[in-house]
Amino acid sequence: xxxxxxxxxxxxxxxxxxxxxxxxxxxxxxxxxxxxxxxxxxxxxxxxxxxxxxxxxxxxxxxxxxxxxxxxxxxxxxxxxxxxxxxxxxxxxxxxxxxxxxxxxxx
Amino acid sequence: xxxxxxxxxxxxxxxxxxxxxxxxxxxxxxxxxxxxxxxxxxxxxxxxxxxxxxxxxxxxxxxxxxxxxxxxxxxxxxxxxxxxxxxxxxxxxxxxxxxxxxxxxxxxxxxxxxxxxxxxxxxxxxxxxxxxxxxxxxxxxxxxxxxxxxxxxxxxxxxxxxxxxxxxxxxxxxxxxxxxxxxxxxxxxxxxxxxxxxxxxxxxxxxxxxxxxxxxxxxxxxxxxxxxxxxxxxxxxxxxxxxxxxxxxxxxxxxxxxxxxxxxxxxxxxxxxxxxxxxxxxxxxxxxxxxxxxxxxxxxxxxxxxxxxxxxxxxxxxxxxxxxxxxxxxxxxxxxxxxxxxxxxxxxxxxxxxxxxxxxxxxxxxxxxxxxxxxxxxxxxxxxxxxxxxxxxxxxxxxxxxxxxxxxxxxxxxxxxxxxxxxxxxxxxxxxxxxxxxxxxxxxxxxxxxxxxxxxxxxxxxxxxxxxxxxxxxxxxxxxxxxxxxxxxxxxxxxxxxxxxxxxxxxxxxxxxxxxxxxxxxxxxxxxxxxxxxxxxxxxxxxxxxxxxxxxxxxxxxxxxxxxxxxxxxxxxxxxxxxxxxxxxxxxxxxxxxxxxxxxxxxxxxxxxxxxxxxxxxxxxxxxxxxxxxxxxxxxxxxxxxxxxxxxxxxxxxxxxxxxxxxxxxxxxxxxxxxxxxxxxxxxxxxxxxxxxxxxxxxxxxxxxxxxxxxxxxxxxxxx
Numbered sequence: 001x002x003x004x005x006x007x008x009x010x011x012x013x014x015x016x017x018x019x020x021x022x023x024x025x026x027x028x029x030x031x032x033x034x035x036x037x038x039x040x041x042x043x044x045x046x047x048x049x050x051x052x053x054x055x056x057x058x059x060x061x062x063x064x065x066x067x068x069x070x071x072x073x074x075x076x077x078x079x080x081x082x083x084x085x086x087x088x089x090x091x092x093x094x095x096x097x098x099x100x101x102x103x104x105x106x107x
Numbered sequence: 108x109x110x111x112x113x114x115x116x117x118x119x120x121x122x123x124x125x126x127x128x129x130x131x132x133x134x135x136x137x138x139x140x141x142x143x144x145x146x147x148x149x150x151x152x153x154x155x156x157x158x159x160x161x162x163x164x165x166x167x168x169x170x171x172x173x174x175x176x177x178x179x180x181x182x183x184x185x186x187x188x189x190x191x192x193x194x195x196x197x198x199x200x201x202x203x204x205x206x207x208x209x210x211x212x213x214x215x216x217x218x219x220x221x222x223x224x225x226x227x228x229x230x231x232x233x234x235x236x237x238x239x240x241x242x243x244x245x246x247x248x249x250x251x252x253x254x255x256x257x258x259x260x261x262x263x264x265x266x267x268x269x270x271x272x273x274x275x276x277x278x279x280x281x282x283x284x285x286x287x288x289x290x291x292x293x294x295x296x297x298x299x300x301x302x303x304x305x306x307x308x309x310x311x312x313x314x315x316x317x318x319x320x321x322x323x324x325x326x327x328x329x330x331x332x333x334x335x336x337x338x339x340x341x342x343x344x345x346x347x348x349x350x351x352x353x354x355x356x357x358x359x360x361x362x363x364x365x366x367x368x369x370x371x372x373x374x375x376x377x378x379x380x381x382x383x384x385x386x387x388x389x390x391x392x393x394x395x396x397x398x399x400x401x402x403x404x405x406x407x408x409x410x411x412x413x414x415x416x417x418x419x420x421x422x423x424x425x426x427x428x429x430x431x432x433x434x435x436x437x438x439x440x441x442x443x444x445x446x447x448x449x450x451x452x453x454x455x456x457x458x459x460x461x462x463x464x465x466x467x468x469x470x471x472x473x474x475x476x477x478x479x480x481x482x483x484x485x486x487x488x489x490x491x492x493x494x495x496x497x498x499x500x501x502x503x504x505x506x507x508x509x510x511x512x513x514x515x516x517x518x519x520x521x522x523x524x525x526x527x528x529x530x531x532x533x534x535x536x537x538x539x540x541x542x543x544x545x546x547x548x549x550x551x552x553x554x555x556x557x558x559x560x561x562x563x564x565x566x567x568x569x570x571x572x573x574x575x576x577x578x579x580x581x582x583x584x585x586x587x588x589x590x591x592x593x594x595x596x597x598x599x600x601x602x603x604x605x606x607x608x609x610x611x612x613x614x615x616x617x618x619x620x621x622x623x624x625x626x627x628x629x630x631x632x633x634x635x636x637x638x639x640x641x642x643x644x645x646x647x648x649x650x651x652x653x654x655x656x657x658x659x660x661x662x663x664x665x666x667x668x669x670x671x672x673x674x675x676x677x678x679x680x681x682x683x684x685x686x687x688x689x690x691x692x693x694x695x696x697x698x699x700x701x702x703x704x705x706x707x708x709x710x711x712x713x714x715x716x717x718x719x720x721x722x723x724x725x726x727x728x729x730x731x732x733x734x735x736x737x738x739x740x741x742x743x744x745x746x747x748x749x750x751x752x753x754x755x756x757x758x759x760x761x762x763x764x765x766x767x768x769x770x771x772x773x774x775x776x777x778x779x780x781x782x783x784x785x786x787x788x789x790x791x792x793x794x795x796x797x798x799x800x801x802x803x804x805x806x807x808x809x810x811x812x813x814x815x816x817x818x819x820x821x822x823x824x825x826x827x
Binding site for chain 2: 027028029031060061062064065067068069071072075096097098099101102
C-alpha cells in the first residue's frame with residue numbers, strides 16, 4: 001500500500017483518558033507493538049484507554065490477542081479498555097469471534 | 108566306554124541343597140533388609156546370616172543341627188559352592204555393567220591419580236605385612252611371596268556399591284565429587300581384578316619364577332587387549348543381531364549370562380580367575396546401547412535378590428568367628444585392619460591432593476575408597492579356595508570387609524557435607540536435570556520405516572535435525588520393497604545415508620501386510636518411530652493418510668512422529684534452508700505440548716542459528732455464548748494462555764533456542780493456526796495425546812484439520 005502510515009499507532013494522552021489510534025494493519029508482524037503500548041499504559045496506572053479503530057484496515061488473531069492481553073493487564077491494574085469505531089474487517093471479526101459481546105465497544 | 112553310569116545326585120543330597128539354599132537365602136535377605144533399614148550396607152547383614160547359620164553360632168550352640176543341615180562332606184559342600192559361584196559371577200557381571208567407561212574417560216586424569224595412590228600405598232603396605240606375618244598365618248609357607256602379594260591385593264580393593272549407595276542417598280552422585288569418586292572406584296576395581304588374577308594365577312601355577320609371573324601378566328594383557336578391540340565389536344554385533352533377529356529382553360539376558368560364563372571359562376582355563384572374565388563381559392555388554400538401564404535393573408534384581416545373598420551367607424558359613432577371639436588372631440586382625448584403613452586413606456588422600464583437589468574432597472575420597480564390601484569377600488573366597496589363605500586369615504579379611512563397609516558411610520556423609528558445589532557445577536546439574544526429564548534428550552533408538560522414495564528425504568532430514576545435538580541416538584531405517592524392485596529402496600537408502608551419518612538400515616520385502624512388518628520391527632524396543640505420510644485433505648474419509656500408515660499409527664507400541672507434507676511442496680529446499688526460518692508450535696495447554704515443543708527446539712538447534720520457534724496458543728473467541736459483562740472467562744483464558752506459552756518458551760530458551768511467543772484470539776483455533784502458517788511458518792510441530800478409537804488414524808479434529816490444510820510440512824508428535 002503506497003499511502004500506508006509510517007507508524008502503526010499514535011498515542012494521545014489526556015487527563016481523563018488515553019486514546020490509541022490504530023492505522024493500517026495489525027498482524028503477527030506488529031501486534032507486539034500494540035501489546036507493549038497497552039502494557040505500558042497499564043503500568044502507568046491509566047484508568048481509561050480508548051482504542052480508536054476508525055482508521056484500522058485489517059486486524060488478525062494476533063492483533064486480537066494483543067487487545068485482549070492488554071485489556072487483561074489494564075483490568076488488573078484497575079483500568080478499562082474501550083474499543084471505538086471498529087469498521088469493515090475489524091468490525092466483522094469482533095462480531096464473528098463474539099468479542100463485541102464481552103468487550104466495551106463504542107460505535 | 109562312554110556308557111559308564113555315573114551315580115546321579117542322591118535324593119538326600121538334593122534335599123539338603125534345597126534346604127541350605129532356602130535357609131541361607133531367607134536369613135540373608137531378612138538380615139540384608141534389616142541392615143538396609145538401619146542404614147548399613149546390606150552385605151553386612153547377608154554375611155551375618157552365614158555367621159548365624161554357620162560354625163560361629165549354630166555350630167556352637169547346636170552342633171547336631173548344624174551337622175545335619177550343613178554336613179561337611181566335600182560333595183555336599185561343593186553343591187552349595189556351585190550356587191555361590193553363580194552369585195559371584197553375577198556380582199561381577201553387575202560390577203562390569205555398572206562400570207561407566209565414558210565416565211572413566213571423562214574423569215580419567217584425576218581419578219587415575221586417586222586410584223593409583225589408593226592402590227599403590229595399601230598394596231605396598233599389605234604386601235610388606237604379608238612378609239612379616241607369623242608363619243602359621245600363611246597357608247603354604249613355601250609360597251610366602253604369593254601370600255604377600257595377595258594380602259597386598261586384598262588391601263587395595265574398593266567396593267563401588269557401598270560408595271554408590273551413600274552418594275545416591277545424599278543425592279551427590281552426579282556432582283563432581285560423586286563422579287570422580289565413582290570413576291576412581293571403577294578404576295580401582297578394574298586394577299584390583301587384574302591384580303587378583305595375576306596373583307591367583309601365580310598361586311595355581313605351583314612354582315613362582317619370572318617365567319610363570321611373566322606368563323600370567325602376558326595372559327592378562329592378551330585377554331584385555333583382545334576384549335577391548337575385537338571383543339567389544341563382537342559383543343556389540345552379537346547383541347544387536349540377536350535383538351534384531353529374535354528381539355525381546357530374554358534373549359539379551361541369555362546373551363549376557365552366556366558371555367560371562369564363556370569369558371569366565373576362558374580366563375579360568377588361563378588360570379586367571381573366572382571373575383575377571385565375567386567382569387570383562389559385564390563391561391562389554393554394558394557399553395552396548397541396546398542393553399539399557401531397564402534390562403540391567405531386571406538382571407540386578409535376580410542377582411541381588413537370589414544369588415548374591417546366598418554367596419555372602421555361604422561365605423560367612425565357612426568361618427568360625429570364634430577363631431578371631433584368640434588374642435593372637437585378634438591382634439593380627441586389628442593390625443591388618445589398621446593397615447587396610449590407613450593405607451587407603453593415605454593413598455587416596457595423597458592421590459586426590461596431587462590432582463589439586465581440596466582437603467574435604469580428598470578426605471571424602473579416602474573415606475569412599477576405604478569401603479571394601481562385597482568385593483573383598485570375593486577376594487577372600489578366592490584366596491581360601493586357592494589355598495593361599497588360612498581360615499584365620501580368611502576370617503580376618505572378612506572382618507576387614509565388614510568394618511570398612513560399616514565405617515565408610517558415616518565418614519563419607521560427614522566429609523561430603525563439607526564439599527560445596529561450584530557455580531559451574533550447579534549449572535551443569537540444572538542442565539542435566541532438564542535433559543533427564545526430556546523427551547528428545549532421552550531418545551536412544553529411532554525407527555524410520557520407508558516405503559516410498561520421496562518419503563525418505565523429508566523424514567530423514569527431520570530426523571537428522573532432531574538428533575543433530577544428541578550423540579547417542581541409533582537410527583534404524585527399514586525399507587519395504589515390492590517383489591523384484593529393489594531400486595527404490597536402494598535410492599531411498601542412499602538419500603538417508605547422505606543425511607544421517609551412521610544410520611543402520613534393514614531392507615525387507617513388502618509382503619501382504621506391510622503394516623505388520625513395520626509394527627513387528629517397532630516392537631523391538633524403539634523410543635520413537637518416524638513416519639512420512641502424504642498430505643490428504645481431512646474430509647472425513649475412511650483413512651487419514653493411507654491404510655498402511657493409519658494402521659501403523661494405531662498399532663504403534665512406541666511414541667510417534669508423523670511427518671506430512673503438502674502435495675508438490677518443495678520439501679527439500681524448504682527444510683534444507685530451515686535456518687533463518689520459523690517453526691510454528693501451536694500449543695493447547697496439555698501435557699503433550701512439551702513433547703512437540705521439545706521436538707521443535709531440537710530441530711531449531713539442529714538447523715543452526717537463526718531458526719525461530721514460534722510458540723502460539725489460541726484462545727477461542729467467546730462467540731455468542733457470553734453476554735456483555737461476562738468477560739472474566741475470556742480474560743482468564745488469556746491469562747492461562749500467556750502462562751502456558753511463557754512456560755514452554757522458558758524451556759526452549761534454557762535449551763538455547765530462540766523463541767517467540769504469541770497468544771491469539773480467534774473464532775476457530777485451527778483456522779488461526781493455518782492463517783498464521785500461511786503468513787510465517789516453514790514447519791508446524793504439533794502434539795497429540797489422542798488415542799484412536801476408530802479404524803481411521805485420528806489425532807483430534809483440530810490437528811486433523813491442520814494436517815489436512817497446512818501450507819507447509821506438519822510434524823505430529825504423539826508421545827502417548
